[in-house]
Amino acid sequence: QVQLVESGGGLVQAGGSLRLSCAASGRTFSRYAMGWFRQTPAKDREFVAAISRSGDMAYYNDFVNGRFTISRDNAKNTVYLQMNSLKPEDTAVYYCAADELGSGSSYYGDYDYWGQGTPVTVSS
Numbered sequence: 001q002v003q004l005v006e007s008g009g010g011l012v013q014a015g016g017s018l019r020l021s022c023a024a025s026g027r028t029f030s031r032y033a034m035g036w037f038r039q040t041p042a043k044d045r046e047f048v049a050a051i052s053r054s055g056d057m058a059y060y061n062d063f064v065n066g067r068f069t070i071s072r073d074n075a076k077n078t079v080y081l082q083m084n085s086l087k088p089e090d091t092a093v094y095y096c097a098a099d100e101l102g103s104g105s106s107y108y109g110d111y112d113y114w115g116q117g118t119p120v121t122v123s124s
Contacts, residue, residue, distance in 0.1 A: 001113070002024050002026035002027050002032060002098050002112075004096050005025075006021065007022075009119045010120070011121045014123065017085075020083065020096075021078055021080055022036075022115055023078050024077045024098065031053065031100055033053050034072060034096060035050035035099065036050070036095070036096055037096075040092045046092075048061055050105060052103055053101075055071065055072045055074065057103070058070050058104070067085045069081070081096075086120075086122045087122060088124045093119050094118050094120055096115045
């Protein structure tokens with residue numbers, strides 16, 4: 001089992017940047033592909049980005065369009081989401097998730113463990 005704790009969310013103006021972090025504890029972090037999802041009251045949980053267990057492959061939803069970068073540090077048991085050029089429509093609660101022995105899926109159902117979420121608000 002793994003426990004996930006997100007941090008780094010907050011309020012930012014449009015065009016600004018935030019860096020989300022997700023710290024994992026429990027089983028060996030490198031066993032897990034990691035993903036970031038987001039959710040608003042009006043929308044179902046939406047895939048943002050995922051990264052393979054070794055960190056050599058990253059995947060993004062089309063709406064990211066080069067603005068976000070997912071990365072991981074297996075020595076620190078942490079996955080990051082660097083978000084630049086933020087837009088008001090990026091406002092959501094962002095969740096990290098772990099997929100044991102996965103490869104970096106965009107489907108939320110493939111993920112075994114979830115964090116509690118960190119809110120991101122982008123003002124116009």
